[in-house]
Amino acid sequence: MGFDAWEPYQYMTVGDTVTGLDVELVRAIAAEMQCELNIVQGSWVELLGLLRDGEIDFVLGASITEDRQRFAYFSEPYRQEQFSLYVRADDIDLDVNNIEEFINAGHKLGIVNEYYYGDEIAELYASAKFRPQFVGAIISEMNMARLLDEEIDGFLEDSFVAASILRRKGLDELIKPHQITLGNNDVYVMFSKASVEEELVAEFNRGLAAIKQNGLYQQIVTRYQD
The missing domain is CATH 3.40.190.10 (Periplasmic binding protein-like II)
Known part of the structure; x- marks a missing residue:
């Protein structure tokens, strides 16, 4: 997973723990998928290059563009931004x-x-x-x-x-x-076509639906709204 410091969605605590709204949501989805996350930090530009080359599998907080669709898959939207x-x-x-x-x-x-x-x-x-x-x-x-x-x-x-x-x-x-x-825009997880199969994206979407259904999604979001 590519990590770009963008508090409160993605950031590192004083104790060097990577956390944030987006990170917590993805960790919850990864737990549903029984996957382990390995985190790579970089600037947004650096992470896009790594994603394009398949050196990282996904990044958080992405928008869909025509250019990105050439090298990436996108999850279902998991939040909005303004x-x-x-x-x-x-x-x-x-x-x-x-x-x-x-x-x-x-x-x-x-x-x-x-x-x-x-x-x-x-x-x-x-x-x-x-x-x-x-x-x-x-x-x-x-x-x-x-x-x-x-x-x-x-x-x-x-x-x-x-x-x-x-x-x-x-x-x-x-x-x-x-x-x-500016208007509200949907935000997605963006997956590398060079390293990720479409089925994994579908599995991620099922995990997202699961944490919405069991209430964990709203628990996490509410914690960051308070």
Whole structure:
């Protein structure tokens, strides 16, 4: 299993234990399948490369794209995510209604390389007009530093992830969520076609259905919502 630190979904505790909402859900499913997990840590870009080559079997927290479908299978969706625009506290009342207006006004937007933010952002990123307004980073913390250094004017991040990082780093008074949010997107486990048979994906889906039926899924989710 590929592991990309993305609290509260995937992270490492002070005692070097890998945990998080996604990790706990997958561990519960693996127990249903009677499988043992071996964890490989890396950046999202690194993990995608390893997955493509079959050097790891699956990663968590993935979205379906046409490119990824060429080298990966996808589980049934196991949760949803919503990305929000984050800006400096002084810009919280910035008068823009969507991301296109934000970048059309000349603002630079920070994103994490190879993350999929939905069709709207993918179309803007593919545009020759708007592409220069996007600034890529390896991890979200880099976007936060760039925002405070005024190298970018905002960044996109999952609402729960951003809240967790900002609180942990003591930046929640300096960086605030703007009113602009993107639509909810389904999130999947992504399996390597180079190392995993489709039957294993079907077995994983049966395990997911089982923990939803026996109540364990909701127990885990509720613990992270409190």
